[in-house]
Amino acid sequence: MYHVKPYYESGGKVDFPNIMYAVRHYHEPSPSNVQGHDFSSLDPVSALEARQESILARLGQLQQTLTRLKAQYAVTTTTTVTAAPPQKQAASASFSVRQTSIAALKSPLASSSGIHDMVINADPNAPPLSLFVLFEMLKQRYSVLATSYVHSSVSDVNPRLTEMVVCGSQTARGNHQVALSLVWKKVENGPELMVSPAKQSVITGEVNIARYINRLISPGFDTTDIVKATTADEWLDMADLQLINGNSKQRNATTKSLNTKLKKSDWVVGDEFSLVDAVLFSALAQSDQISSAPENVQKWMKRCTALPVFASVMTLL
Template structure:
């Protein structure tokens, strides 16, 4: 027997129409309606959904811009931090000698909204002359945002090294206006190092290897395997014999250069190439200009007349 009994508060035969779903929405799969379209009311796209789609596109665009800024800052910070900022941008003083076409998306892969950053650590005791020449050439091909920094491991840097990439660009604060970032950090390192993509690419070490990477961005690499091999041979000769060899090795290289330049205007024939850039910069760095043979001196004068080496000579004084 129950302890107590409560009278019912409603009739026992009441009927309640319970809903079968939480909310209703238009049927996108109804006859005559494309499932790829948004909800349609009276034959027109719902204005609310259209406004939502436009807002989503705007949010994605802003996210791409933020991603570009964060990626650039992350690469600079991971180098690690630099203490002095001297943002600069330089456009080449002369017309480019390379006639080929190059597209960053085809060379490096498509990256929507992101600025491609090249971060280079170099010692101020041995400035990478050939990379400065390549920077000038890249500025003629792309919109390049360039900057110079000084790491805390370096106590002092001569003023020419702080302005080696040219004058500051008026739009240097807006990264989305540029295609390529070129950051040079003067740092106490034993070997020059370049970082391009910290997530999918290991650092590139050595001035010659970095020069090869930058030269490919110009789209001017020789397609002939023989010419490409000769170019690599001249680059290695400059690096290992002109830079690291003794007086006898340097004299032998100058004789080889003189013989090759006696047969053609440039080291690979009639086309200016990376071999000319690297060898000329290492000859200038070795101080062999006055004692060089006649053909070599004529070739150095031709390189100077191009205008791309203007950034190199102030650093040799």
């Protein structure tokens, strides 16, 4: 085999560069003290127990600090960890974890003590009508602060659009539960929703944004009736993939399916108006299917527009 010259001779002095940070060798024994406590005089078992007591004491201090900050900033936590000091004869630690209840997970507002911010970007050439309907429904459940803006990327925006999502400016921001900002601008793949820039990616598409807002309005939508929720998701996917983003053949097929569905019921899913009706109505309007819609769909649209939550939408049609 090839002969390789040793990097340094055995027993020789190695000169390390002095331009880098010095790091302790991983094979050296660990220090005999932790946080100023010297355990070198103790036997191995006692030293291990003493180290554990020191660590648990530090954990207790951290917990006290977190508890104080929680009370100071009124933060609701989802998990509580409690550390108990070990007995002298046997080192042990007990931890109790309180799991978040299912009810607290149903709505993003359930675990939030501050205002819930939402920013939606939408194209004025394709206004998301379902969001206007859901906005009216959102106001019935929460105190909402809503404002509209026009981005420099668009011009000649219908003045009515800037008035669709506006309310709550008469009172201070802190007195509201939800803050909704609607920005009219050029967007490539449909409306965009951003809730927390540090924790999420953009939610894209009118249907997906409608799903999010609907879970604020009806936190138990997914758990109360699984079959109904699954049927709703199926129709929402059809609205997105075949009506809004599909070709003419797919749009006609979906409209026919909707017409057949409405022969037996007044509403698409369940016995009352829901998120699905609002999204399908908007999808039909954006795909220019309203004027040519079959009889049952026409009757269904009249029932929709007769509802108070459609009052603002009617000003655009």
